[in-house]
Amino acid sequence: MWTIHQNGDLIYSSGGNISKANEKAKEHGKRKKTYSINTRVYRLIASSAVEQFTNKKCNIGFLTFTLPLEVNEEQATESFSRFLDNLKLNYKLKSIIYVKEIGSNSNVHFHALIEIPRFNFANLKRAWFSAYSRYSDTFANNNIRYDKKSGYIVRTVDRAVKYICKYAAKGRRTEFRRRCYGISRHIRGDKRNLTESDARMILDSIEDIKVKKGDFFAIHHTGKYFTRKDFNRFETIKGLN
Numbered sequence: 001m002w003t004i005h006q007n008g009d010l011i012y013s014s015g016g017n018i019s020k021a022n023e024k025a026k027e028h029g030k031r032k033k034t035y036s037i038n039t040r041v042y043r044l045i046a047s048s049a050v051e052q053f054t055n056k057k058c059n060i061g062f063l064t065f066t067l068p069l070e071v072n073e074e075q076a077t078e079s080f081s082r083f084l085d086n087l088k089l090n091y092k093l094k095s096i097i098y099v100k101e102i103g104s105n106s107n108v109h110f111h112a113l114i115e116i117p118r119f120n121f122a123n124l125k126r127a128w129f130s131a132y133s134r135y136s137d138t139f140a141n142n143n144i145r146y147d148k149k150s151g152y153i154v155r156t157v158d159r160a161v162k163y164i165c166k167y168a169a170k171g172r173r174t175e176f177r178r179r180c181y182g183i184s185r186h187i188r189g190d191k192r193n194l195t196e197s198d199a200r201m202i203l204d205s206i207e208d209i210k211v212k213k214g215d216f217f218a219i220h221h222t223g224k225y226f227t228r229k230d231f232n233r234f235e236t237i238k239g240l241n
Contacts, residue, residue: 034175035175036180042165045099046161046168049097049160050160052097056115058115061119061154062111062146063112064110064146065083065110066140066143067107067132068132070135070136076110079134083132091117091118092116094116095184095186097183099111099164099180111164113164128144
């Protein structure tokens with residue numbers, strides 16, 4: 001017999017087992033929601049990085065925003081949201097793609113591709129501290145970091161995708177209690193179809209792609225689909241052995 005539980009689950013049971021099935025459904029409904037970066041989101045982040053770089057109006061910087069250990073994930077997420085509101089209001093933020101990471105010591109931090117007209121790090125560090133100061137009075141001069149060797153400005157679309165996808169890949173192995181990524185609405189990869197060059201570069205940056213015979217692969221929001229035959233025309237595709 002099929003029944004619909006109040007939480008929307010469709011349950012099949014026979015005879016006296018229906019009560020056990022309902023109890024199981026109730027327990028399922030009590031589970032806390034978790035967030036993670038799945039394959040669809042991973043591809044969306046990659047294609048959005050292409051969109052962001054292609055249509056940028058000013059420099060894009062790749063920055064890491066760190067927090068003191070005492071700030072938990074919920075507080076960190078709230079603080080970063082407050083920081084983004086400040087960037088929009090006072091720093092003329094054009095676009096952003098970010099992913100959250102939780103380190104081995106449970107320290108929460110954010111990696112972001114940020115498009116703003118001017119990177120004044122003294123002001124940005126104070127603004128970031130102000131965003132999380134209600135949870136910690138620890139100000140660290142390195143609360144915003146970047147690669148000293150290559151610099152914070154992203155010079156090529158290839159580097160933009162590889163930067164953000166490196167940390168998005170880590171998010172695929174983590175269960176978060178709050179939202180773990182964000183993309184500005186107007187760069188979510190839905191403005192144009194990707195070229196073969198775009199697709200090849202994105203696919204080279206994505207880990208663990210598995211395509212079986214007859215399967216289709218879609219770059220999210222582009223409306224353009226690639227079959228395995230299309231893949232054979234690309235030079236370097238991972239996971240197609």
